[in-house]
Amino acid sequence: MxxxxxxxxxxxxxPNDRFIEWYARDTGIKIREEVLFQEGKKFYQYFGEEKGGAIRGYLHHKGFFKDxxxxxxxxxxxxxxxxxxxxxxxxxxxxxxxxxxxxxxxxxxxxxxxxxxxxxxxxxxxxxxxxxxxxxxxxxxxxxxxxxxxxxxxxxxxxxxxxxxxxxxxxxxxxxxxxx
Amino acid sequence: MxxxxxxxxxxxxxPNDRFIEWYARDTGIKIREEVLFQEGKKFYQYFGEEKGGAIRGYLHHKGFFKDxxxxxxxxxxxxxxxxxxxxxxxxxxxxxxxxxxxxxxxxxxxxxxxxxxxxxxxxxxxxxxxxxxxxxxxxxxxxxxxxxxxxxxxxxxxxxxxxxxxxxxxxxxxxxxxxx
Known part of the structure; x- marks a missing residue:
């Protein structure tokens, strides 16, 4: 086989759904998935290096990949x-x-x-x-x-x-x- | 390369050291590693199916593989x-x-x-x-x-x-x- x-x-x-959810929770700003497809980027790449690096840090948190x-x-x-x-x-x-x-x-x-x-x-x-x-x-x-x-x-x-x-x-x- | x-x-x-340690903790009986080599078995196979199965359960516990x-x-x-x-x-x-x-x-x-x-x-x-x-x-x-x-x-x-x-x-x- x-x-x-x-x-x-x-x-x-x-996981992009979780990025969108947590980013909205932390900033009040809701990013739509269509925007990611328009930009051709990963979620955190959308914010430039410094801020994007902090957002990428979500990946290290317990619970990010849950449900x-x-x-x-x-x-x-x-x-x-x-x-x-x-x-x-x-x-x-x-x-x-x-x-x-x-x-x-x-x-x-x-x-x-x-x-x-x-x-x-x-x-x-x-x-x-x-x-x-x-x-x-x-x-x-x-x-x-x-x-x-x-x-x-x-x-x-x-x-x-x-x-x-x-x-x-x-x-x-x-x-x-x-x-x- | x-x-x-x-x-x-x-x-x-x-992990056999941990089996020996936890088994001694739970029963007061210290098994020596040489005995395992003499018997040609895994630690938990030494005790027969039922008791051995319970001892094998240690592997599912948090901390068994720690340090x-x-x-x-x-x-x-x-x-x-x-x-x-x-x-x-x-x-x-x-x-x-x-x-x-x-x-x-x-x-x-x-x-x-x-x-x-x-x-x-x-x-x-x-x-x-x-x-x-x-x-x-x-x-x-x-x-x-x-x-x-x-x-x-x-x-x-x-x-x-x-x-x-x-x-x-x-x-x-x-x-x-x-x-x-």
Whole structure:
């Protein structure tokens, strides 16, 4: 059975929603997600280096990754993929020590049909030898040895080197063709 | 640069010491490590299925993996290996949700010269594509695609299929030869 590694943030979970929520909580200013897509940036890059660095610091807080909203259709499509492939959730959690338990609990809650045996929390992904990797970061796909699939996100709009999927319906269409 | 994956438990850290400590705390009975080697078992396997299962439950407790003693010479040898290879610490932490922060803090404390980029917390190791894996579990080495090196431990005494290293001095000797 072929193996698919699936990234978490901005692929199955929506940390940008949490950035928007916490930034509104702290400043009273609500940024819309459309603005991020217009600017082609990560949330914190939108604010310049100093202020952006402070906002990026949210990632280190306990609770930032807790109960994040799901990306549309990903549960349904991953349930289908799980019948045809071995799924691994592969997330670069290691920069953020305090994210690990929140991410673990999130996977257990939203993907109870995928075993903890199929979780990988790492710092880099170049030594992950699955057949496919679905990820929003071009750098992860560039160093990956298998077939890389770029999940559409504000910070990767300019890339044209990888096959882009705009949503989970497109992921399903791609793998339906692969299975033929 | 070639890559070496190094397991944690019973390879660089000594959870059997914690089993011995907590079992003595709870029962007043001190088991000696030599007995484990005589029996050729994991600590909890020594007690039969029911009682052993309860003792294995220690692994789920916060603090079990905190401040574990180091395996002799491993810091020194890994500092040397780090000059010649890319090191990854690859540990099957995912069965034990509450172990992750303790393991992370332990690596930061005892191996500050290895970046968090080189940590991998996983459930299985068959999709890890490093050149070498040093591990005490035959099952991890069997499914590994590179060169497996078995680190001597009470529960693997019978295996003759993998190259066995008895301690970290032998690990250094092996890699000195590999580098020639």
């Amino acid at each position: 072929k193996q698919i590694a699936i990234d978490m943030d901005e692929v199955i979970a929506r 994040l909203p799901l990306m549309a259709d990903c549960q349904k499509v991953i349930r289908w993929l799980d019948q045809h492939y071995e799924i691994f959730f592969v997330t670069a959690a290691m920069e953020f020590r305090n994210s690990m338990e929140d991410k673990y609990d999130w996977l257990q809650a939203y993907f109870p049909f995928i075993s903890w045996r199929q979780y990988v929390f790492c710092g880099r992904k170049d030594m992950i030898a699955t057949d496919y990797l679905i990820d929003d970061h071009v750098s992860n796909l560039t160093s990956f040895r298998g077939k890389g699939i770029l999940f559409h996100a504000p910070h990767n709009l300019e890339d044209t080197t990888f096959m882009r999927v705009k949503n989970w319906k497109e992921v399903r269409s791609f793998f339906e063709k692969e299975l033929k | 070639k890559q070496i994956a190094i397991d944690m438990d019973e390879v660089i850290a000594r 574990l003693p180091l395996m002799a010479d491993c810091q020194k040898v890994i500092r040397w290996l780090d000059q010649h290879y890319e090191i990854f610490f690859v540990t099957a932490a995912m069965e034990f949700r509450n172990s992750m922060e303790d393991k992370y803090d332990w690596l930061q404390a005892y191996f500050p010269f290895i970046s968090w980029r080189q940590y991998v917390f996983c459930g299985r190791k068959d999709m890890i594509a490093t050149d070498y894996l040093i591990d005490d579990h035959v099952s991890n080495l069997t499914s590994f695609r590179g060169k497996g090196i078995l680190f001597h431990a009470p529960h693997n005494l019978e295996d003759t299929t993998f190259m066995r290293v008895k301690n970290w001095k032998e690990v250094r000797s092996f890699f000195e030869k590999e580098l020639k």
